[in-house]
Every structure is written in C-alpha cells, then in structure tokens.
Amino acid sequence: MADIDNKEQSELDQQDMEDVEEVEEEETGEDANSKARQLTVQMMQNPQILAALQERLDGLVGTSAGYVESLPKVVKRRVNALKNLQVQCAQIEAKFYEEVHELERKYAALYQPLFDKRSEIINAIYEPTEEECEWKADVDEEISDEMKEKAKLEEEKKDEEKEDPKGIPEFWLTVFKNVDLLSDMVQEHDEPILKYLKDIKVKFSEVGQPMSFTLEFHFEPNDYFTNEVLTKTYRMRSEPDDSDPFSFDGPEIMGCTGCQIDWKKGKNVTLKTIKKKQKHKGRGTVRTVTKTVSNDSFFNFFSPPEVPESGDLVACSKCQTWPLSFSSLKQLLEQKKISNGICDDDSEAILAADFEIGHFLRERIVPRSVLYFTGEAIEDDDDDYDEEGEEADDEKDQNPAECKQQ
Amino acid sequence: MADNSKTEDTASDSLEAAKNATNKKEKLADQVMQNPQVLAALQERLDNTSLTPSSYIETFPKAVIRRIDALKKLQVKCAHIEAKFYEEVHDLERKYAALYQPLFDKRREFINGEAEPTDAEAEWHSENEDEEKLAGDLKNAVVIDEKAEETNVKGIPDFWFTIFRNVDMLSELVQEYDEPILKHLQDIKVKFSEPGQPMSFSLEFHFGPNDYFSNSVLTKTYKMKSEPDKTDPFSFEGPEIVDCEGCTIDWKKGKNVTVKTIKKKQKHKGRGTVRTITKQVPNDSFFNFFSPIKVSGDGESLDEDSEFTLAADFEIGHFFRERIVPRAVLYFTGEAIEDDDNFEEDEEGEEEELEGEEEGEEEEDAETDPKV
Numbered sequence: 147m148a149d150i151d152n153k154e155q156s157e158l159d160q161q162d163m164e165d166v167e168e169v170e171e172e173e174t175g176e177d178a179n180s181k182a183r184q185l186t187v188q189m190m191q192n193p194q195i196l197a198a199l200q201e202r203l204d205g206l207v208g209t210s211a212g213y214v215e216s217l218p219k220v221v222k223r224r225v226n227a228l229k230n231l232q233v234q235c236a237q238i239e240a241k242f243y244e245e246v247h248e249l250e251r252k253y254a255a256l257y258q259p260l261f262d263k264r265s266e267i268i269n270a271i272y273e274p275t276e277e278e279c280e281w282k283a284d285v286d287e288e289i290s291d292e293m294k295e296k297a298k299l300e301e302e303k304k305d306e307e308k309e310d311p312k313g314i315p316e317f318w319l320t321v322f323k324n325v326d327l328l329s330d331m332v333q334e335h336d337e338p339i340l341k342y343l344k345d346i347k348v349k350f351s352e353v354g355q356p357m358s359f360t361l362e363f364h365f366e367p368n369d370y371f372t373n374e375v376l377t378k379t380y381r382m383r384s385e386p387d388d389s390d391p392f393s394f395d396g397p398e399i400m401g402c403t404g405c406q407i408d409w410k411k412g413k414n415v416t417l418k419t420i421k422k423k424q425k426h427k428g429r430g431t432v433r434t435v436t437k438t439v440s441n442d443s444f445f446n447f448f449s450p451p452e453v454p455e456s457g458d459l460v461a462c463s464k465c466q467t468w469p470l471s472f473s474s475l476k477q478l479l480e481q482k483k484i485s486n487g488i489c490d491d492d493s494e495a496i497l498a499a500d501f502e503i504g505h506f507l508r509e510r511i512v513p514r515s516v517l518y519f520t521g522e523a524i525e526d527d528d529d530d531y532d533e534e535g536e537e538a539d540d541e542k543d544q545n546p547a548e549c550k551q552q
Numbered sequence: 553m554a555d556n557s558k559t560e561d562t563a564s565d566s567l568e569a570a571k572n573a574t575n576k577k578e579k580l581a582d583q584v585m586q587n588p589q590v591l592a593a594l595q596e597r598l599d600n601t602s603l604t605p606s607s608y609i610e611t612f613p614k615a616v617i618r619r620i621d622a623l624k625k626l627q628v629k630c631a632h633i634e635a636k637f638y639e640e641v642h643d644l645e646r647k648y649a650a651l652y653q654p655l656f657d658k659r660r661e662f663i664n665g666e667a668e669p670t671d672a673e674a675e676w677h678s679e680n681e682d683e684e685k686l687a688g689d690l691k692n693a694v695v696i697d698e699k700a701e702e703t704n705v706k707g708i709p710d711f712w713f714t715i716f717r718n719v720d721m722l723s724e725l726v727q728e729y730d731e732p733i734l735k736h737l738q739d740i741k742v743k744f745s746e747p748g749q750p751m752s753f754s755l756e757f758h759f760g761p762n763d764y765f766s767n768s769v770l771t772k773t774y775k776m777k778s779e780p781d782k783t784d785p786f787s788f789e790g791p792e793i794v795d796c797e798g799c800t801i802d803w804k805k806g807k808n809v810t811v812k813t814i815k816k817k818q819k820h821k822g823r824g825t826v827r828t829i830t831k832q833v834p835n836d837s838f839f840n841f842f843s844p845i846k847v848s849g850d851g852e853s854l855d856e857d858s859e860f861t862l863a864a865d866f867e868i869g870h871f872f873r874e875r876i877v878p879r880a881v882l883y884f885t886g887e888a889i890e891d892d893d894n895f896e897e898d899e900e901g902e903e904e905e906l907e908g909e910e911e912g913e914e915e916e917d918a919e920t921d922p923k924v
C-alpha cells in the first residue's frame with residue numbers, strides 16, 4: 147500500500163477520493179492559536195484581571211475625549227492638525243452642496259415641462275393621445291380572457307352610468323389620502339377644499355440667495371378663499387456651524403414661513419367658534435361666552451409656528467442652538483431639553499413634523515405624484531422605514547446626494 | 553345675561569347636542585359590530601374588495617385610467633432625466649474629490665510622519681477642553697514611565713487600524729492575525745470613474761512595505777447602475793452598487809492569512825485503511841474583502857447567503873466612500889461614531905402622535921370679560 151499520508155488533497159487519485167469517508171479533522175498550524183485561546187479563557191475567569199480590564203474599558207469606551215487625550219502630546223498635536231483639516235473639508239463640502247442645489251434647480255427646469263403636461267392632463271386641459279397612453283400592464287397582472295371580457299362589460303356599464311369625468315378627478319386629494327404623513331393632517335372639513343387643488347410645484351432659490359425651496363399649492367377658483375396659490379417656504383442652512391463644524395451633514399431645513407389665506411366669510415376652517423358657559427365663582431351666576439379657537443385643519447400648514455430669525459441662530463435662551471435639524475429636534479424633544487417659552491413642546495413637535503412634510507413633498511410627492519396616486523410608491527416608502535433591524539436596504543443608500551433635507 | 557340657577561360648568565347647548573348624537577352613533581355602531589350576521593357580511597365584503605389604492609383605481613372609468621397611464625409614461629421620462637441628474641452629481645463628486653485631495657494628502661503626511669504640522673496648523677480648541685484635559689491627566693498619571701519613549705513616536709500610530717477597531721461594521725471583519733498587517737495601512741483613497749466610463753468608484757488601500765505581501769496598493773472597485781430598469785422604471789432611486797471586483801494579493805511565503813491548512817484523516821470505505829491528507833481551506837480574514845463573490849454574469853441569481861454577504865460588502869464599500877474616508881479623523885477619535893449611533897436611534901419611533909389637543913370646553917374663568 148502506497149504511503150499516502152500527508153499528501154495534498156489535490157494530488158490524490160479521484161478513484162481514491164470516492165472510496166473514503168472522513169474520519170476526523172485536525173487543524174495544524176493553529177496549535178499556537180489554541181494555546182493562546184486557552185490562556186485567554188483562563189485569564190477571563192480571574193476576577194482581578196476582569197476588574198482591571200473593566201476599569202480600562204470604562205475609561206476608554208464611548209469617550210472620544212479619553213482615548214485621544216491619553217495619546218502622547220506629540221501625537222495629539224497631529225490629531226488636532228487633522229481636525230483643522232477636517233474643518234476645511236466641511237467648508238468645501240458646503241460648497242459642494244451649493245452646487246448640488248444649483249444642479250437641482252437646473253433639473254427642475256428640465257422636469258417642469260413634464261410636470262406641466264401632468265397638470266394639464268389631470269385638470270382636463272389636455273387630453274393625451276392614444277400613443278401617450280400606451281402602457282403595458284405589469285407581468286403580474288396577467289388576466290384571463292374571461293376576466294378581460296367581464297371587466298370590459300363592467301366598464302361599459304360604468305361608462306353608461308357615469309358622466310365622462312374630466313381629467314383625473316380629485317388627483318391631489320387622493321394622493322393626500324394615500325400617504326399617512328399627509329392624511330394625518332387632513333380633516334373632513336378640509337376635503338371639499340382640497341378637491342380644488344390642481345397642482346403642487348417646487349421652486350428653488352436662485353443663485354446668490356440664501357438656500358431655500360418653496361412649495362406652491364395651486365387652487366382652482368373656489369368658495370373658500372380667494373388666493374390662487376398658497377405658498378410654504380423652507381429656509382435651509384447650508385454651511386457648517388462654526389461652533390460645531392463636524393455636525394454638518396449637508397443642507398438642513400431650519401425654518402419655514404407660510405402665507406396668508408384670504409378666507410371667504412364663514413369659510414375659515416382653521417378656526418371654530420365655541421360657546422362656553424361660565425359660572426362666577428363668587429356670585430354663582432352663569433354666563434355664556436363665545437370664543438374663537440383654532441381648529442385642526444390641513445390649512446394650518448400655512449401658519450406654522452414662528453421660528454425667529456437670528457444671526458447667531460439662537461431662538462430662545464432655554465433652547466439649544468437654532469436651527470435644528472429634524473433629527474436633533476426630535477432628540478431634544480425626547481430628552482425633554484426643550485421647555486416653556488417660545489419653544490413649547492407642541493410647537494417643537496409641530497415644526498419637526500412640518501419640516502419632514504415639506505421635505506417629503508419636495509423629494510417624493512411632487513416628483514412622483516402618479517405613483518402615490520396609484521399607491522405603487524407607498525409600498526416602496528414603507529420599505530424605507532422598516533425599523534425591525536433588518537439588513538440595510540442598499541438601493542436606498544446609494545444616492546450620492548442622499549435623502550438629505552435639501 | 554345671568555342665569556340664576558346654580559348650574560355647573562357645562563358645554564354649550566349645541567355642543568351637548570352634538571355630543572349626544574355622536575354617543576348615539578357610537579352605541580349603534582357597537583351594537584352593529586356585535587351582531588354576528590352583520591360581521592359575517594362585512595367580512596365577506598372585505599375579502600372581496602381589497603381597499604388598496606390600486607384596486608380603488610380599477611373602479612375608475614376607462615377614460616380616467618387612460619389618463620393615469622399617460623401620467624405613468626411621463627413618469628418614466630422623469631426617471632430617465634433623473635438618471636442624467638445623478639450622472640451630473642457624480643461628475644460633481646469627481647470634481648470635488650480633486651478639491652479635497654490636497655487636504656487628504658496632507659492628512660496622510662501627518663499620519664505617517666512624513667510631515668509635521670506647524671503650531672498654527674495644530675491649534676485646536678474644543679468645547680470640552682477642560683473635561684478632556686482632566687481625562688487626559690488622569691490617564692497620563694498612570695503611564696508616566698512610557699512617556700519618555702513616546703516623544704520619538706512618528707505620525708499618528710495605527711491611525712487607520714484604530715478606525716477599523718472603532719467602527720463595528722469594520723471590526724467585525726478583522727481577525728487577530730489581520731491586525732499586524734493592518735498596522736501597515738497608510739492611507740485609503742476613493743477614486744471616481746471618468747466621464748464616459750460606466751459609473752464606478754474604487755477604494756485604494758495603500759500599505760507601507762511589510763512582511764506579508766508585496767503589493768503597495770490593494771484595490772476594490774464598485775460598479776454602479778445608474779439607469780432605470782426597463783422592467784421596473786419606478787424603482788429607480790439613483791445609482792446603486794450592483795457589482796464589485798477585488799484584486800490579487802501577492803502574499804509572501806507562508807503569510808497568506810486568507811487560507812489555512814488542515815489535516816484530515818480519511819478511512820477507505822472498502823479497505824479500511826486510514827490516511828492523513830493536508831488540505832487548504834479558506835480562512836476568515838479581512839483580506840477576503842479583496843476576493844469578493846462574483847455576481848454571476850449569466851443571470852443566475854445567487855443563493856441567499858451569498859446575496860447577503862454581497863449586500864454587506866456593498867454597504868461597507870459605500871460606508872468607506874461616504875463616511876470613513878471623508879471624515880477619518882472623526883472615526884479615529886470616535887466623535888463620528890457617537891453621531892452615527894444617534895442617527896440610528898432616531899429611526900425608531902418615527903410615528904409620533906402629532907395632533908394638538910382639542911381645546912377643553914370647560915373652563916373656570918369667571919374673571920375674564922366675555923369675548924363675543
């Protein structure tokens with residue numbers, strides 16, 4: 147029998163290979179490693195060693211300060227030099243985002259003809275040609291011929307029953323109702339008004355102006371207010387904060403302004419009148435008082451809480467610096483660092499939500515409204531917000547310009 | 553107008569009426585929902601008609617569906633314009649990479665001791681200066697003896713290695729035997745594809761001379777897709793990493809940490825004889841990063857495990873490009889890691905109840921003048 151011990155697997159006969167069964171495996175070259183592992187295990191069981199390790203860890207973990215400061219002075223110096231370089235990077239980054247903003251403005255002009263056509267189709271100003279309507283159904287939606295016949299009959303019946311509607315009725319109202327973030331804002335009394343919403347446009351600040359974008363809500367003539375357009379402008383910060391340059395992560399919404407709505411008489415859904423009976427504490431007499439209070443309504447969107455403008459970006463003495471990014475706003479809310487005064491909890495929550503909505507309208511709704519109308523985009527967005535610790539959705543992360551609040 | 557009856561504070565008449573009506577409605581609804589026959593009928597209805605927006609649309613007249621289809625076609629055109637937008641963003645990134653590069657080159661010089669920062673370049677005041685000094689003094693008190701040696705230390709030792717240790721996503725890849733090799737890592741660069749080339753970016757890992765391999769640079773290239781998929785144009789969200797390529801590492805003899813040798817005893821089924829063979833098998837190592845699984849070219853999809861590994865790889869590539877390389881010092885000190893952690897925590901509990909409370913309708917306020 148040939149001595150075949152210690153031969154490389156690859157050298158062996160194919161025939162031999164088939165007749166063998168694996169008996170046991172030994173690992174070589176790892177003896178040193180296993181010894182080390184054994185030692186480690188022993189060490190970790192020694193309480194004194196554990197205590198010392200723990201102390202060291204406590205000092206190091208989580209505190210960047212601790213680790214860096216423990217470095218030799220001459221190294222620390224170089225780390226500080228790197229930090230200064232990093233500040234310069236942040237300033238260059240700010241310029242990068244300005245140029246991205248310009249690029250967005252340029253492309254907004256390229257999208258606009260398509261959005262204009264969209265608006266014309268929705269509002270029955272333009273009827274698309276056969277060719278323009280040719281759309282293959284999804285492969286998934288293959289229907290049997292029988293079903294198709296049935297559907298056709300039903301449709302013809304429907305068409306007889308209904309008048310031929312113009313455009314795409316209630317397009318934007320439907321979009322609002324399909325999207326949780328928006329439907330949360332819409333009350334019953336808002337719906338008849340939103341039926342008159344014919345278009346939403348995004349406008350970008352011009353070169354040289356402070357970075358901002360504006361949402362324009364275009365309405366058909368209606369019984370509720372005289373404005374043709376309601377606007378909401380979001381102001382952005384696009385420079386690193388001198389006191390905290392490393393927190394800069396791209397432009398952030400920092401404040402917003404609405405517009406005045408010229409309500410027709412008795413039609414202001416943002417107010418309601420209530421009657422109150424009051425009892426005089428002393429005399430015991432009762433009187434009835436009418437009072438006007440604010441009413442929940444989507445149209446409060448155009449009267450957001452005021453964010454005072456300020457050169458050094460501080461809103462009130464009890465607050466951290468303003469502007470706050472959406473995420474840091476939420477953080478402060480959670481940590482209850484925001485107390486009374488200008489910045490009460492409700493205002494903060496409203497503003498944070500408002501910024502999110504403005505951003506969402508700009509980035510998702512306006513550019514892809516038909517997909518929110520049909521519902522296709524809503525499933526996609528749900529994937530984005532999946533919180534259950536699943537692996538990151540890579541596709542969403544690849545955008546170079548990411549989903550930053552621009 | 554005083555009413556002399558001693559009534560408690562109550563809601564106005566109209567409000568009360570409204571409340572009563574609502575209460576009645578609610579009671580009725582409750583009753584209905586408890587009737588089994590009604591429930592069964594409701595359930596049948598629900599089963600037959602799903603309430604998704606898409607089925608809602610199927611109820612529309614043909615003319616409207618036609619127009620919706622026209623909007624979809626417009627949307628496809630938008631997706632193609634968007635693809636061009638992202639190409640231009642990529643061009644912009646390439647342009648700015650050139651603007652950052654002098655700063656990154658200087659960074660490399662300081663890290664590797666090729667240059668020493670001037671006093672002006674090294675001046676830094678942080679907000680937590682006092683805190684940090686205290687922490688530093690405490691630490692230094694313990695290691696007095698070592699200090700004398702440390703004035704000779706060059707650059708920032710183990711700079712990139714420390715970053716690997718600090719960042720979970722990376723430290724998970726690093727084995728013990730990788731560590732001595734990683735200490736030779738001097739720089740990581742990001743390079744962008746040129747105009748006209750298919751969109752991609754490369755990570756270049758620059759190593760100092762060492763005992764492990766002869767390459768001075770190890771590269772990983774990530775290929776991207778930046779066009780909407782013809783079969784699913786609406787899923788386009790910008791460029792995506794779709795594939796990656798590593799490089800060959802020229803290991804020095806006996807130093808290849810990506811393979812290990814094992815001995816196996818095998819028994820011949822027929823003859824009963826036993827032999828020992830040695831075999832080379834893959835070994836866990838960070839350096840497998842440079843031999844990624846190939847995305848199959850012939851359209852065959854990978855098994856779940858492989859897909860998962862690839863996805864993780866893409867995430868790492870992206871993270872190097874977007875965060876680590878641009879902000880390395882902040883990952884060295886740990887500042888950026890706290891930021892990243894905070895960001896992740898915020899993702900939970902996104903859905904807050906935002907409605908302000910309804911104004912209470914009862915008030916004890918006899919002092920104020922009535923407002924009419």
